[in-house]
Amino acid sequence: MCHADLFKVTPGSKRSRRLPPEYAGVRATFEYSVRTRFCIFAAALLCAGILAADSLREGRKAFLRARTAVSDGRYQEALELYRRALEQLPEDAVVRLEYAELLKDLNVPEESASQAREAVRLDPKMAEAHRLLGSLELAASEKDPKRLEAAIRELTAAQELKPGDIATTVTLARALLARGSPAAAARLLDGLPEGLTQTGLLRLAAEARVKSGRLRDAEEAYRALLTRDPADREAVAALVALYEEADRLDEAISLLSGLEKREPENAHIAERITLDLARAGRFADAESRARDLAARRPENRAIRRLLAQVLFEKGDTAEGEKILRALLAADPEDEAARRALALELARERRFAEARPLFEETARRARAAPAKAEADPTASVDLGYLALLEKDFAATRKLLEPVTVAGREVNARALRILLAVARETEDAAFGLRHARAALEKEPRNAEWTGAVSDFQLRSGEKKSAEAALARLAASEDAEEAIAAADAYSRVKDFTSAARIARDASRRFPESTEALFRLASSLERSGSPLEAEKIFRQLLATRPRDSAAQNYLGYMWADQGVHLEEARGLLEKAVAREPRNGAYLDSLGWVYFRLGRLEAAEKNLREALRREPDDPTIQEHLGDLSEQQGKLEKAAFHWERALELKHEEPDKVRQKLLRSRSRAAVER
Numbered sequence: 001m002c003h004a005d006l007f008k009v010t011p012g013s014k015r016s017r018r019l020p021p022e023y024a025g026v027r028a029t030f031e032y033s034v035r036t037r038f039c040i041f042a043a044a045l046l047c048a049g050i051l052a053a054d055s056l057r058e059g060r061k062a063f064l065r066a067r068t069a070v071s072d073g074r075y076q077e078a079l080e081l082y083r084r085a086l087e088q089l090p091e092d093a094v095v096r097l098e099y100a101e102l103l104k105d106l107n108v109p110e111e112s113a114s115q116a117r118e119a120v121r122l123d124p125k126m127a128e129a130h131r132l133l134g135s136l137e138l139a140a141s142e143k144d145p146k147r148l149e150a151a152i153r154e155l156t157a158a159q160e161l162k163p164g165d166i167a168t169t170v171t172l173a174r175a176l177l178a179r180g181s182p183a184a185a186a187r188l189l190d191g192l193p194e195g196l197t198q199t200g201l202l203r204l205a206a207e208a209r210v211k212s213g214r215l216r217d218a219e220e221a222y223r224a225l226l227t228r229d230p231a232d233r234e235a236v237a238a239l240v241a242l243y244e245e246a247d248r249l250d251e252a253i254s255l256l257s258g259l260e261k262r263e264p265e266n267a268h269i270a271e272r273i274t275l276d277l278a279r280a281g282r283f284a285d286a287e288s289r290a291r292d293l294a295a296r297r298p299e300n301r302a303i304r305r306l307l308a309q310v311l312f313e314k315g316d317t318a319e320g321e322k323i324l325r326a327l328l329a330a331d332p333e334d335e336a337a338r339r340a341l342a343l344e345l346a347r348e349r350r351f352a353e354a355r356p357l358f359e360e361t362a363r364r365a366r367a368a369p370a371k372a373e374a375d376p377t378a379s380v381d382l383g384y385l386a387l388l389e390k391d392f393a394a395t396r397k398l399l400e401p402v403t404v405a406g407r408e409v410n411a412r413a414l415r416i417l418l419a420v421a422r423e424t425e426d427a428a429f430g431l432r433h434a435r436a437a438l439e440k441e442p443r444n445a446e447w448t449g450a451v452s453d454f455q456l457r458s459g460e461k462k463s464a465e466a467a468l469a470r471l472a473a474s475e476d477a478e479e480a481i482a483a484a485d486a487y488s489r490v491k492d493f494t495s496a497a498r499i500a501r502d503a504s505r506r507f508p509e510s511t512e513a514l515f516r517l518a519s520s521l522e523r524s525g526s527p528l529e530a531e532k533i534f535r536q537l538l539a540t541r542p543r544d545s546a547a548q549n550y551l552g553y554m555w556a557d558q559g560v561h562l563e564e565a566r567g568l569l570e571k572a573v574a575r576e577p578r579n580g581a582y583l584d585s586l587g588w589v590y591f592r593l594g595r596l597e598a599a600e601k602n603l604r605e606a607l608r609r610e611p612d613d614p615t616i617q618e619h620l621g622d623l624s625e626q627q628g629k630l631e632k633a634a635f636h637w638e639r640a641l642e643l644k645h646e647e648p649d650k651v652r653q654k655l656l657r658s659r660s661r662a663a664v665e666r
Contacts, residue, residue: 059088063095070102078102093123100132109136120154130158131168138175143407145442151175166192166201173204180443182211183475199225203234210242213477213507218242231262240272246511247541249280267297271306280543281575283314301327305340312344315577320344335361339381346385347578349609358382376402380413390612392420400433409437409447418450422489427457445471445479449486456490472499477507484516493524511541515550522554530554545572549582556589565589573602580610588619591626599623614643618651625654630662 066081082099089095096119103112113136119129134154141148155172162168169188176185186208192201206221219242225235236259243252253276260269270293277286290307297303304323311320324341327334342357362378383398395416403413414437421430431454438447448471455464464486471483480503487496497520503513518533534551538544552568555561569586576582587602600623606616621636637655645651 056088059085059092059095062088063092063098067098075102075106079106091122093119093126093129096122097126097129097132100129104132104136109139112136113140125161127158127161127165127168130154130161131165131171134158134168134175135171138171138178141175141178148175148179148443152179170201170204173208177208177211180445180474180476180479182208186212186214186217199228203238206238210238212475213510215242215246215509233259244276244279247544249276249543252276253280267293267300267303271303274306274310278310278313283310286310287314301331301334301337305337308340308344312347313578317344317348335364339377342381346388349388349611351385351389354385355382358385376405376410376413380410380416383413383416387416387419390423392424395420396429403433404436404440407440409440409444411446414447421454425457427454430454431458445474445476445482448479449482452483453486453489456486456492468499472502477503477510477513480507481510481512481516484513484520488516488520488523491523493520496520497524497526511537511544511547514540515544515547518547519550522550527554527558543571543575545575545579545582548572549579549585552589553585556585556592559592562589562593566593578609580606580613580616583609584613584616584619587623591619591623596623596626612643614640614645617643618645618654621651621654625658630658634658 062081062085066078066085069075069078069081079099079102082095082102085095086092086099096115100112100115100119103109103115113133116129116133116136119126120133123129131154134151134157137147137151137154141151152172152175155168155175158168159165159172169192173185173188176182176188186205189201189205189208202221202225206218206225209215209218209221219239222235222239222242225232226239229235236255240252240255243249243255253273256269256273256276260266260273263269270289274286274289274293277283277289287307287310290303290310293303294300294307304327308320308323311317311323321341321344324337324344327337328341331337338357338361342354342361345351345354345357358378358381362382365375365378379398379402383395386392386394386398399413399417403410403417414433417433418430421427421433431451434447434450434454438444438451441447448467452464452467452471455461455467468483468486471479471486474480480499484496484499484503487493487499497517500513500517500520504510504517507513514533514537518530518537521527521533522530531551531554534547534554537547538551541547548568549572552565552572555565556569566586566589569582569589572582573579573586583602583606587599587606590596590599590602603616603620603623606613607620610616617636617640621633621640624630624633624636634655637651637658640651641648641655
């Protein structure tokens, strides 16, 4: 009997009483219809069940055979079997996940991501699917930064579903580092007990700590790595970079010297030591080492270029130039020597001599168009030279085509163009280029700060302040500092000090945050508090020439602590003898001390290096007045006004006083 008979409509049943009377004559027909249709439906269900069971069995068989094929290395066969399995089991999240994993291993990332995404849809609680999709999105974000947030979202979901999974935590930490959230990455890795025992995790944790400003913790991690393996070159290199960044150059040199003993033939280590000696202002030691290296390896042109660089930094321009010209004469194809010489001549403001060298490099680059397109260095160098010559139209023409090209931003070219925008007070030009760069690199704090800077100049205050507030609240010290810098560039030093104060509290090891705080406090009218912060900074970095210069100049300008200021400024100039700002500061403190001859020597050299600096012109005017050269003093003060001195009223008062005095004397 068909199971439909159980539902047969009979004359006394409730079901029959529901039929209206007019249907009584067709009751038999109705009963037959119901019974027949239900029998057919039940049979279909039974057949479908049999077919479904068969399909399920076939799908499972294909799935298991696919697994076996993978383990045997028969990947093409495995792909076909996984596809067959999915035809039978389209709603099976596990099959899709394993298929996605195979596609990833076979370097088919987009199809792998598609399958992983489907696995996540089918089973939102499958941590492995979220992790796979997150790792694929992370890899794709290297070419398309917009996919980074999707990666972090998926990896975060995977971690929440499976908190103890090391692979998920590590991948999420890498994604957070890529986004510029090193503090969050460091916290994740701090929570892994395995981080203390596994070398790879310890290395990653150290990197996150460095980037989040936890330098002491990072140093501890790198030292732990070196304790395990004193020959760990990667740990040595990272620790050297940390010491160099922290201006602990003696410790960096010590580490490099130990590495040099193990690898005496490695020229790169010897060159790095020489450079660090020069950076520390130990020019005699750097020169001696460079000459020794050049004598032992006369065929090594890079070492002779290094010697020339040391001599230029030391201030021995003639000898450094002689070495580079000799290298170029011996081999006109030596582009590294040509560019090094051109850059040094430009820095010495010998533009007429630098230009032909830059143009020759550009000509050679044009002869190989593919190379020139890939490396626009020659165009950027010529743009830099045009900036120094104040030929802003030429700078724009040279650099606009190469600043934002392809997928990348040429950071050096963009910085030069933004400098042009500020010099010419063309906020619209600066904003356009800063926005184009930010579109390419949306996580770049420098470009975010630049956009906000030009928005503030353009009157777009609300948008700028919102973006800078987000930067200032970042867990990355560099991003918070970028926000302070943006306010400083538009001379809103109160806002800059507020952000820098918060950053120095949240990142207590950041001397950059301290410097921004101290300088902003001084510019906003709080010199005593600024002095306190500068002293704190110098206690941490006693050889920080930027801090020495700022504090020394501040004291000289106030006429206080003049001998202490002189000591600081002499150290700063000894370390960077070609820095025009430092030479001006030293000349100014000598002026305050009444040592006019020493003042004139330093101020004249500062002017040679920075002829368009209005502050140097003002100081030379003050010196000339003190020497009784009133016409010369007036010339320098007028020039300071032409160059847009920050305190024009003060300079005008000096001019009026000088003219009144000259009139009386006549």
